[in-house]
Amino acid sequence: MARRAEETRERIDRTALRLFAEKGVDQATINDIATGAGIAEGTIYRHYKNKEELIWRLFSSNYAALADRLDRLQEAEAGLRAKLEAMVSMFCSLYESDPAMFSFLLLVQHGQLPRVTPDMPSPVKVVRKVLSRAMERGEIAPRDPEPATAIVFGIVLQPAVFKVYGRIERPLTELSGLLAEACWMALKPTSTGAGVRS
Amino acid sequence: MARRAEETRERIDRTALRLFAEKGVDQATINDIATGAGIAEGTIYRHYKNKEELIWRLFSSNYAALADRLDRLQEAEAGLRAKLEAMVSMFCSLYESDPAMFSFLLLVQHGQLPRVTPDMPSPVKVVRKVLSRAMERGEIAPRDPEPATAIVFGIVLQPAVFKVYGRIERPLTELSGLLAEACWMALKPTSTGAGVRS
DNA sequence: ACTTAATGAGTGAGCGTTCACTCATTAAAT
DNA sequence: ATTTAATGAGTGAACGCTCACTCATTAAGT
Structure with a gap:
């Protein structure tokens, strides 16, 4: 070309x-x-070839690139807490450095996620891997990694959604520490053990 | 009629x-x-009148009804922990009792939320009110209620999204206690205070 | 009781518009 | 001169929506 x-x-x-x-x-x-x-x-x-391919290319390339950046950040840190902080911080700053891509990924994910095959790199896989390893290392209590991954994603994504809709006005980067802290707290061993079952 | x-x-x-x-x-x-x-x-x-009105009527009526149910549940309980557990539990059981409505609300929210005016009843307002009051009562440390609301929503909604896409196979109701616990842990006063600013 | 009129929910062929996609033509690059 | 890229009017299918019409039900008139 x-x-x-x-x-x-x-x-x-x-x-x-x-x-x-x-x-x-x-x-x-x-x-x-x-x-x-x-x-x-x-x-x-x-x-x-058609509009669908355009959407898919834009989504999958940016989605995979994000997964790659997260994975590299995560590998550069030791310990779950530091890994979480690095990943959350990068994600938050993405809103300011490339708001179009940020909104695009956030808003079209529902339409595209069904096309994401398990073998493709994805932020979900990166986070799940990080959590699973932290469990293996005994940093956090072992549990089903899937809901734990969902919780971490929720803690970070939902404030981002609020931000996109203007419900949160402060820059996301200011919340980065707060969100990483929330992830950390939500993952630590429970004090009461209420409702936790395998 | x-x-x-x-x-x-x-x-x-x-x-x-x-x-x-x-x-x-x-x-x-x-x-x-x-x-x-x-x-x-x-x-x-x-x-x-047209398709748009049909979508909006379906969304807003179910959205408001959900807010109403949450509010009633919340009022029947004393203490943040119990309120959270009641609301999360109801939300999780909604997936099994009416999966169509559940998916509908979850998937079309992005298209409809901009039409939700601040005076309308909404689950977001209910949760924010519950959190604000818990802060006033000294149950949790005072902080910006907006990010806190977003975090609680994320912890519950994202596992629901995982469920809808089949990434989580267990019934949501089984995760209810886990999710309420995660909300509770994420809201409790921080141990380190990292990144928290007003 | 019987007939007639009024009502309004339901129908579906057709209209107008939008939109993704094509292709004959023109321009640029090598 | 030949290949590659860009153009944009044109096409057809899809879809939301309209409206003149049907017909069962109900009310009014005799």
Whole structure:
């Protein structure tokens, strides 16, 4: 692919990501994207077979890239607490460094997650791995890793959703420590043991 | 409105809720709903001005009803811990008693939440009120209630999302105690105070 | 009791619009 | 000169929505 085409493709990707985040995948039309990117409608089809493929490429590449960044951060730290802080901190700062990608991933996940196969890299797998290893190392009590992963995700994602909808006004980065702390507290061994069963 | 019409409307509502939950709001067409309900397309427009109004009515009525149930449960209990347990338990059992409504609320919230005005009853308002009062009473340390509300929501909603996508196989009700416990732990005063700022 | 009129829920073919996608044509690159 | 990229009017299918019409039910008139 020539230089020209590569630039065009990058413009398509950037514009599509922004419009999908702003208006939603269904409301943003191919025409919107083409106009926004300063190209013609048909050009998009030189780069993507159809709209679905465009959405999927944008989602899966960014999703996998995020998983990769998380995994690298996690590996650079020792101990669950530090790993959690590093991952949460990066995720929060992502909102400010690339809000379009952040919103896009957050809002289209429901439509795309069914296509994510178990062998693909994903943030969910990274977090589950981190938690499982912390259990093996005895840092936290052993338990079903799936609900624990969901809880960690919820603690971080839901405030992000609140942020996207303007319900939280402070920068997410300011909440980073709070959220990592909440994850940590939620994972530590229970004091009462209420309702915990295997 | 006559008896006949009322029954028809209920069939429309039930069918629409189910199809919206199964296929998504955009993929489920008016025709699908009419066929599923065993009526003609035009009949739907005797009961709803347009598709948008149908979606909104289904969402807002169920959303408000859920808020109401949560509020009543919460008021019947004394102490934050008991209130949390009651609300989380009800929410988890909702998945089994009415999975269509559960999925519908979970999946269309992103599209409808912007229409929810601050004066409408909502589960978010109920939880925030419960947390604020627990702070006033000194049950938990005072802090910004918005992120705290988001954290509680995340701890409960994300496992529900995992459940809907089949990532969690156990019944949600079995996790109810675990999730309430996680909420409780995440809200208790921090041991280190890391990153908490006002 | 019987007939006639009024009501309004239900119908479904058809209209208008939107939108993803195509392809003949033009422009640029090599 | 040939290949590759870009163009944008055109196409057809899908879908939301309309509206003139049907018909069972109910009310009014005689």
